[in-house]
Amino acid sequence: YSEAGNMENGIRKREKEKRVGMSDGRIFLTAMFCLLISLTLQAQNFWEWSDPEPLTDSLHNHGNMHMSISYENGEALFMTWERSTDPVSTSIMFNNFLDGIPPVEVLADSGIHYTSPKIMDSWYFPESDSLLFLFYISDQGGKKDIYYTVYLDGGTFTAPALLINSAGDESELVVGQDVFYKSTPYVINTLAYTRNDSLFAVNLMKEGNSMYLGDEALVDAPGCSNPALNGSGSQAMLNYLKADTSELHIFHTACDWVGNWSAPEVFYDSNDCRNLSPALHYGNFIWSVYKDSSWRIMIDWPWSSDLFSTYPLSSDSAFDPAALGMVIAVKSWFPDNWVAIPYPDNGVDEIYMTEWAGSPVFLDFTNSGTMNRNPQTFVGESASSYYCWYDYLVWESYRNGHWQIWYSRFLQCAGNIAEEDMGADALSTHPNPFSGETNIRFTLEEEGNVQADVFNNQGERITTLINRSCEPGTHQLRWGGEDLAAGIYFVRMSVDGKIYTAKVIKE
Numbered sequence: 001y002s003e004a005g006n007m008e009n010g011i012r013k014r015e016k017e018k019r020v021g022m023s024d025g026r027i028f029l030t031a032m033f034c035l036l037i038s039l040t041l042q043a044q045n046f047w048e049w050s051d052p053e054p055l056t057d058s059l060h061n062h063g064n065m066h067m068s069i070s071y072e073n074g075e076a077l078f079m080t081w082e083r084s085t086d087p088v089s090t091s092i093m094f095n096n097f098l099d100g101i102p103p104v105e106v107l108a109d110s111g112i113h114y115t116s117p118k119i120m121d122s123w124y125f126p127e128s129d130s131l132l133f134l135f136y137i138s139d140q141g142g143k144k145d146i147y148y149t150v151y152l153d154g155g156t157f158t159a160p161a162l163l164i165n166s167a168g169d170e171s172e173l174v175v176g177q178d179v180f181y182k183s184t185p186y187v188i189n190t191l192a193y194t195r196n197d198s199l200f201a202v203n204l205m206k207e208g209n210s211m212y213l214g215d216e217a218l219v220d221a222p223g224c225s226n227p228a229l230n231g232s233g234s235q236a237m238l239n240y241l242k243a244d245t246s247e248l249h250i251f252h253t254a255c256d257w258v259g260n261w262s263a264p265e266v267f268y269d270s271n272d273c274r275n276l277s278p279a280l281h282y283g284n285f286i287w288s289v290y291k292d293s294s295w296r297i298m299i300d301w302p303w304s305s306d307l308f309s310t311y312p313l314s315s316d317s318a319f320d321p322a323a324l325g326m327v328i329a330v331k332s333w334f335p336d337n338w339v340a341i342p343y344p345d346n347g348v349d350e351i352y353m354t355e356w357a358g359s360p361v362f363l364d365f366t367n368s369g370t371m372n373r374n375p376q377t378f379v380g381e382s383a384s385s386y387y388c389w390y391d392y393l394v395w396e397s398y399r400n401g402h403w404q405i406w407y408s409r410f411l412q413c414a415g416n417i418a419e420e421d422m423g424a425d426a427l428s429t430h431p432n433p434f435s436g437e438t439n440i441r442f443t444l445e446e447e448g449n450v451q452a453d454v455f456n457n458q459g460e461r462i463t464t465l466i467n468r469s470c471e472p473g474t475h476q477l478r479w480g481g482e483d484l485a486a487g488i489y490f491v492r493m494s495v496d497g498k499i500y501t502a503k504v505i506k507e
Contacts, residue, residue, distance in 0.1 A: 052406050059400070070131060075382060080095075080119055091107060098381055107160065120189050127158070130152060163202070226248075230285060252265060299311075324377040343362065349373060352365060353365040375395040378392045429441075440478070448469070449468070450469070452492070462484065
């Protein structure tokens with residue numbers, strides 16, 4: 001595949017609406033390829049993303065948020081984060097975003113830092129009314145150890161308990177989950193962390209109705225940092241950075257359904273890497289890579305560790321990227337991801353995000369005029385529509401002299417349209433993106449009945465373009481999407497039972 005587009009130089013601005021990236025075309029995949037980036041002027045338009053809003057006050061420093069959706073006792077979107085009121089103390093906050101009740105301070109003591117809070121489902125373990133674990137790191141014992149408390153059905157927490165007590169300091173705490181199906185469902189929740197540049201993991205295992213907390217396992221040593229957990233569909237995948245001479249390269253290991261970790265293997269070692277992060281939904285990862293004398297953004301494709309691509313936005317310092325895969329009721333040739341990064345603009349870091357999932361174009365999403373950092377993505381609450389839910393982009397923004405947590409959310413839908421195999425050349429669109437109209441071209445090898453419909457990103461049919469028998473050869477349809485809002489749409493074509501799809505962007 002190849003990438004088509006024109007190169008332009010410079011950044012042009014209009015009323016704080018900035019665009020960084022390629023003006024035409026979309027990303028097409030090769031085993032190793034770079035996306036060409038140009039800088040053009042267009043009005044900022046993120047379509048379905050909600051306007052940014054604060055999640056916390058600006059009277060204290062807030063940060064390091066973690067979110068988890070739960071359906072164990074009615075739907076709840078639990079959030080936990082750090083709050084600091086003075087230089088020597090850090091407390092842990094907790095809230096259900098959906099119930100409208102103010103957040104509570106779970107842990108707070110003068111002179112003690114409670115940090116890195118992470119939520120993990122408990123499935124009513126260790127108590128019959130347990131809903132979730134809240135893990136965290138505390139220096140209350142004079143060194144940094146991992147503790148936990150359990151959130152109960154009645155809305156209270158159990159007394160804190162020590163989980164990992166070692167001679168060193170634990171850091172870089174992350175959690176992840178994957179589900180295995182054999183004769184009965186197996187669920188693994190993994191807690192990964194580093195200590196003295198070694199990588200460790202503890203698994204919370206579930207087999208049928210039985211659950212147990214596993215022992216600490218040494219995953220790899222030495223020189224390990226930046227663990228990132230993501231499910232691959234059949235294994236819990238743990239990627240991490242490991243020192244190799246003067247560079248950091250990505251290694252990975254996988255956990256089987258009984259909790260055994262595989263021998264570490266090289267995942268990516270072609271260039272120096274930083275800020276590894278899981279990409280939500282597809283089981284892949286995103287990170288910053290030092291390539292061609294500058295730092296850039298790299299992402300992998302989940303079906304093969306040999307397929308990587310870069311967004312050549314360059315910087316003298318490493319990017320801190322976050323990625324969210326777009327889930328839709330039709331298939332794509334490869335996953336489309338929203339990518340968000342802190343990016344310098346007029347002396348501050350704004351959150352820049354790709355214009356649409358799969359686009360190489362980055363726009364200034366926050367337009368705040370202040371510093372922003374630490375973008376993260378999480379699964380949110382369900383929507384009223386069938387098979388629809390919200391996904392969240394969360395970041396920290398410097399407001400009123402303090403770090404405040406902000407968010408925006410995006411509606412995802414899946415399962416409304418039948419998914420079947422696609423053909424590479426059967427359906428194409430041009431121009432794409434389009435503003436006036438787009439040409440939809442398809443080729444038939446033999447006569448067949450063709451039905452082509454246009455759907456929005458919620459799986460709702462907008463219009464039927466054709467529904468009749470067509471002769472062999474190349475055919476062309478025109479669609480302008482008059483009176484429709486700018487956004488992402490999908491053309492679904494059925495030819496005698498075979499399904500082909502194409503994504504079109506209306507600007």
